[in-house]
Each structure stands twice: as C-alpha cells, then as structure tokens.
Amino acid sequence: MYLEEIFGLKGKTAVITGAGRGIGQVVAVGLAKAGAEIAIVCRSGADETIQMIEEAGGKAYFVPCDVTDEAAVKSAVTEIIEKSGKIDILFNNAGICYHKKAIVLEGEDLGGLNDGEAAVEEFRNVMDVNLTGEYIMAVAVARTMIEKKIKGSIINMASMSGSIVNVPQCQAAYNASKAAVIHMSKSLAIEWAEYGIRVNSISPGYVGTPMSQPPFVHQELLDAWNPMFPLHRMAKPEELVPAILYLTSPAAGYTTGSDIVVDGGYTCI
Ligand SMILES: NC(=O)c1ccc[n+]([C@@H]2O[C@H](COP(=O)([O-])OP(=O)(O)OC[C@H]3O[C@@H](n4cnc5c(N)ncnc54)[C@H](O)[C@@H]3O)[C@@H](O)[C@H]2O)c1
Numbered sequence: 001m002y003l004e005e006i007f008g009l010k011g012k013t014a015v016i017t018g019a020g021r022g023i024g025q026v027v028a029v030g031l032a033k034a035g036a037e038i039a040i041v042c043r044s045g046a047d048e049t050i051q052m053i054e055e056a057g058g059k060a061y062f063v064p065c066d067v068t069d070e071a072a073v074k075s076a077v078t079e080i081i082e083k084s085g086k087i088d089i090l091f092n093n094a095g096i097c098y099h100k101k102a103i104v105l106e107g108e109d110l111g112g113l114n115d116g117e118a119a120v121e122e123f124r125n126v127m128d129v130n131l132t133g134e135y136i137m138a139v140a141v142a143r144t145m146i147e148k149k150i151k152g153s154i155i156n157m158a159s160m161s162g163s164i165v166n167v168p169q170c171q172a173a174y175n176a177s178k179a180a181v182i183h184m185s186k187s188l189a190i191e192w193a194e195y196g197i198r199v200n201s202i203s204p205g206y207v208g209t210p211m212s213q214p215p216f217v218h219q220e221l222l223d224a225w226n227p228m229f230p231l232h233r234m235a236k237p238e239e240l241v242p243a244i245l246y247l248t249s250p251a252a253g254y255t256t257g258s259d260i261v262v263d264g265g266y267t268c269i
Pocket of ligand 1: 017018019020021022023024041042043065066067068093094095096097129133157158159160203204205206207208209210211212
C-alpha cells in the first residue's frame, strides 16, 4: 500500500516518445504496469508495444508523430488531450546516433569502428531529434500541464555521453546533443518550477537495444566496448525502468533539475 502510494501511477497519463522499440518500449510497459495510461508517440510501428502493454493488463494507444515536426507535435498533443483529458508525464526518449568522425583523411582505415565522415547535415539531424525534438515535445506538453494546473513530470533522455566522451567510436554530435539535454533539463526545471512541473534527465550507460547492437554497431566496436564495462555487460532496458518510475512518481516530489546516472559505474573510471 505504501509503495502504491509513493510509486503508483493510477489515473495518470504518460506520453512516451520512440516507444515502438528499445528503451521506450520497455519503459512504456513498466509505467503501464504501475497504472499509467500510455500514449505512444513515434513515427511508426507501435503495435508490438500496445500488445505487450495490453497483455500486462495496461492501456495504451498510438499517436504517429515525428518529434522534430513542431506542427505534428502540437496536433499529437491535442489528440492526446482529446483522448485522455490531460498529460501528467512525458518521457522524452526518441533519439538517434551516428558513429562518424568529424574528419576522415584520404585512405584512412576506420577499422570497423566508425562509418565514415559526418556531414554537417547529419550533425544537424542528431541535434534536431535528440535536442530540439525533446524541446518541442517538452514545451507542447508543459503548456497543457500549465493550462490544466497539472503538477507533471518530464523526463528527458540524456546519456552518459553527455558527461564523458565514448571511445573508440566518434560521435561528436550525439555527445554534444546529450550534454545539451542535461543542461536544457535543468533550465526548464527552473523555468517551470513555479507551476510545480518537475523536469529531470536520465543518463544511461550502454543499454542492449537496436541502437547498441549489430547491424547498427559493428562487431569490432562491440569487442572494443566489452572490456570497458565495470559490471562486464551492458544494461538491460528493464534496469532503467525503476529510475524512470521514480522520477515520474510522487516519490520524486522534491527531485527536479537532476540528472540520474544509471551506467553500471562506467563513468567512475
Ligand atoms: N542504447 C543505448 O546504449 C543508450 C544509452 C544511453 C542513452 N540512450 C538513449 O535512449 C533513447 C532510446 O534509445 P534506444 O537505445 O532505445 O534506441 P532505439 O533506436 O531502439 O529507439 C529509438 C526510438 O526513437 C525513435 N525515433 C527516432 N527519431 C525519431 C523522431 N524524429 N520522431 C519520433 N521518434 C523517433 C525510433 O523510431 C525508435 O523507436 C535515445 O534517446 C538514446 O540516445 C541509449
């Protein structure tokens, strides 16, 4: 009963971006099990997540949307308000990454670690999804929270890459975008504190999802990463759920502007 009181999400509506697979999918199931109704915001393919949530006894629906498209985000948020009446929780999770060097010299051997030289357009694309997309979503959702006097919780997906530089792959755009997410979250936490809206970020280490596995990641890179994990493995997406549940729940009533690191000790060494 006490746990239900401090961590329960009954009667809450949670919006989760990029929940068609990976971390977003697993967190969607976790928050649904805690009692929240889930609005899955992603570009396509939410059937599997909805089925997993329904099998777990929860409720979810799909709202197609590209988080970089401000008009699409506004209409997605309007649709969610029409369906659920309010939004209590936003987990801003959608993100992308490229392993590309800023400069590749002619004839340079990339050894299977990087996929070439990053075009400026690719740098912009990473910033657009990982940073600006989270900003667009956060603003659209916080506006409804303010209008409806909901003391909501926004969790922005950052990464340990926002504080350290991963090696041996090169991902300047990703690292910069995640550092910016951490500080944007602190900034919005202060801006919206007067409305009782809490804004935090979460910084995982490597997590076993499509983003961190072949074909996106070459075997050479996985072999290079393996000796670097203090716990000798990546995180399972399920191991992020409790930290996110904490941030969404009444238990975190005094937690805002924080970045919660769940990296298996990676950034300690
Ligand atoms: N996997 C890791 O090791 C790891 C570590 C730290 C942080 N993260 C972060 O966690 C988040 C989820 O990553 P994941 O590992 O589950 O990756 P993933 O590639 O499995 O999932 C990302 C999801 O985001 C969606 N998406 C991408 N661009 C979008 C857009 N413009 N609009 C809407 N949806 C979009 C994708 O369709 C996908 O469903 C990302 O922000 C990532 O940076 C991942």
